[in-house]
Amino acid sequence: MLFWIWRPMSSICCMGAPATDRNSKPRADVLIKKSMRAAQPILIAACCLALAAQQPSSSPVPKAPPGATPGAADQDITIRTTVNVVVAPVTVTEKEGRHINGLEPHDFRLYDNETLQKINEDIAFQPLSLVVAVQANWRVDALLPKIQKIGPLFSQLLLGESGEVAVVSFDHQIRVRQDFTADADLISKAFENIKAGSNTSAMVDAVSRASRMLRRRPDNRRKVILLISETRDGGSEGKLREAITDLQLANISLYSVNMNRMVTNLTQRPGVPRPSSIPTTAMRLPPGAAVTPDTVASLTGAPGQAADFAPLLKEIMLGVKAIFVDNPVEVFTKYTGGREYSFFRQNDLEKAIADISEELRAQYLLSYSPNNKIQGGYHEIRVEVTRPGLIIRTRPGYWMAAVPE
Template sequence: MKALLFVWRTGFVTFLLALASLLATPQPPLAQSSSGAAVLAPKASALENDSRVVISTELVSFAVTVTDKEGRYVPGLAPTAFTVYDDGVRQEISFFSDRDAPASVGIVFDVSGSMTGNKILRAQNALARFIQTSHPEDEYSFISFSDTAKLLLDKTRDSETLLSQFGNVRPKGNTALYDAVSLGLETIARGRYAKRALIVISDGEDNHSRTDFGHVRRKVQEAGVTIYTILIGPLLPRSNGGSVMDKLATVSGGKSFFPRNDEKMSEDFEQIALELRRQYSLGYTPSNPTPDGKWHRLKVEVEPSLTARRTIVRTRAGYYAGNFSSQNLSVVAANGAPTIGQETVIDCCADEDPMADCRKNEFSSQELCR
């Protein structure tokens, strides 16, 4: 007997839960499972009867990273430790998970003419360390870019195949960074896992994309994919290229890295792998669920009294109400009940308007860095 949970979202997710006895009874409160996930727990009789009721609601879901001021991850927090605000209005958390789940990871790699010398080998060695630290069931896609962006590898768990892609690239041409990030988002939207991330590796700023920064940032805001950027080469963090990569990472809830040497680059890749495994996943049904397409700013706080260390919280900057994409969630039943929709994957198409006015909701760099 199976109870099915389907989640379709982009800022909003359609949460379809097939359970029996909910026709006449209210949903029980949020519960914590032994696996680390907290969900609305079904009664056993609902599963035994196998009659189905489809309940549809809109769920905004997002990954949250909690560290102390030294960058060490803070584990073991309960749902009650978090407070979520949607445009300043406090929301009730209805989904929570802290389990170590696999991720769909896209590698977006610059192979323009400036990536000469040992840059490709350095990146390959650092990525090998990332794979060693990552969840063993992670899946990978590989996108190279110079004048154009190309998908060279799509959804593989074979790490050797992934690393071999570095031997197939030859540095030449310009830097179509924005096109590559856009292709990466489209590719990762087809991933089998709810947890999704892009790692963008480049040594320079965009000079050849068909799309612009405003458009690609809009896609980042809509996708709900965490972006990590690695800037290798002579550019400084405050350069135009460094600033662009930092903004793309920040608005997604990710982080930008500027390694000065090979060892630091390997450490940065290892940190990304650890972060993906130690993130919290939260979700809520908005108190004002109007699908008006407007930008909603997210804010997440952690109760200071519940941790001995001062915490730093990172998550996506917000979402656009009513835009659908192919995000999904995995949920584990609470209180020993059978698994409900664990690792369920629903592919759905992104509804993205390429002609959208991407500048209406742009933030200043100061707002992005708050």
């Protein structure tokens, strides 16, 4: 997981046309023949009057901003952003998963594009800014009562000193249930007010909205998104690549607590019943039995309609395929240094939040000034510790523009 501090240096080329030179000799598309020498004074006077009418008014021409040059209108606007200090949150655990405390900066080796860096400090404290984004469409209606109860956990486990939480829910729309606050009652009420909406799940759009909210927070805050949703998007207008780039550029980590799609398929609120494709008179019934909705239900699995297990089988096939193809949640967590959790029961959900809280508190925040700024593009980060047998996790990298020497 990676956080870096930006100190942007921007240069913007302003566009403007060069001022008109009033001393330049006007051009006229009139040729005066020698045979018309007698009429030359009259024609010249008429041309001068016509040209004078086309000259700009006598109001002063606005001055171009400092640094503007003739022809700037033909140039592209250039914005250069450099990174002076990089902050890398690092999680160190034993193989059994227990967090390791008490390490010092000299216990780490940090490489930026395989170049060893000088670690400045382990930042002791950064207040947390957290956005919780909850899927709230009709597919997860049966799971929402569990989520509505978790509001108090954030003030108890995650916020700490000077922390703040915002709550967002999404179906086809993104709704800010509560803007950033440290008030435990407001946080709890925001979760309690989450209700199921349409059948769409614009997860990528919700992550982008949460990212924009966090970008407006001060630079000295720890910025995290907690996504509680299924693992696949269903109807976003934004692109996954753009969303993940925004997260990386804004130093945002994303953690997820996944709703199991098998559970949501079996517990989702039913829609309009689909008529059976088999006429009720063609179904086998016991001798002498009347054709009624009850007898049809005993054969087909639902009153007056056929039992439809196709969606569940489809989820099984897509679930197998997802092993080989990255889903959006996996991409978000992998490339921001976060982690995926899942839940079936209330205890699973609460434990996942507690584990995320423990990890955020146990992380080491290592800072350094890159000594290879001339290398533009994506910079990979690799961290080692001097103690053997430990597992290290951090954000895989960050983007930086090349800085000329």
